[in-house]
Amino acid sequence: MDLSAADQTILRMLQENSRERLEAIAMETGLSVATVQRRIRNLKADGTIMAESALINPKSVGYAMTFLVFVELEHERIDQIDAFRRKARAEPQVQQCYYITGEADFAIIALARDMEDYEHLTHRLFFKDSNVKRFRTSVVMDRTKVGANVPL
Structure with missing residues (x-):
């Protein structure tokens, strides 16, 4: 899969904190909040983002x-x-x-x-x-x- 630089940034930020605010991701990527939201939805739909979970000790x-x-x-x-x-x-x-x-x-x-x-x-x-x-x-x-x- 060929991911854009913005998609890679979105994925990196969500891996570090799956509850990262859309506004923070938008600021980091230079995209609008709506575009970030749409890209995250697409990354989930195509299976790139498999799940969101808490890491428990x-x-x-x-x-x-x-x-x-x-x-x-x-x-x-x-x-x-x-x-x-x-x-x-x-x-x-x-x-x-x-x-x-x-x-x-x-x-x-x-x-x-x-x-x-x-x-x-x-x-x-x-x-x-x-x-x-x-x-x-x-x-x-x-x-x-x-x-x-x-x-x-």
């Missing part, structure tokens, strides 16, 4: 632990891959799920309140799924950088 709401989990499936038929994707999307404790190449088929970032909570999660996602061949878990020691910003 997991510890503040009781999720003290973060895990990186690499999942290997027994069979990689498209229906089985899609079934695992649906399960991961539906699980609230899964923050991110990636279908990947290499030794594992999926990489998951998941939250848990404690080890017992993580154990319950593993039963729901992995042990009860006959197509999960194995999974490997790493415990996150420090959330050094967290975000979803895209370089513009």
Whole structure:
């Protein structure tokens, strides 16, 4: 996609603060407020802006632990891959799920309140799924950088 300099500025400002005032964006881009509003609406409609959300500290709401989990499936038929994707999307404790190449088929970032909570999660996602061949878990020691910003 070929974005104008103004669109890139709009995206940069919204990534930094999704509640940025339209007037501030208009001043920065040199566009009118109405034009900025229309461009934002178009960026949402074409899928460039996927969502707006608040970044919450997991510890503040009781999720003290973060895990990186690499999942290997027994069979990689498209229906089985899609079934695992649906399960991961539906699980609230899964923050991110990636279908990947290499030794594992999926990489998951998941939250848990404690080890017992993580154990319950593993039963729901992995042990009860006959197509999960194995999974490997790493415990996150420090959330050094967290975000979803895209370089513009």
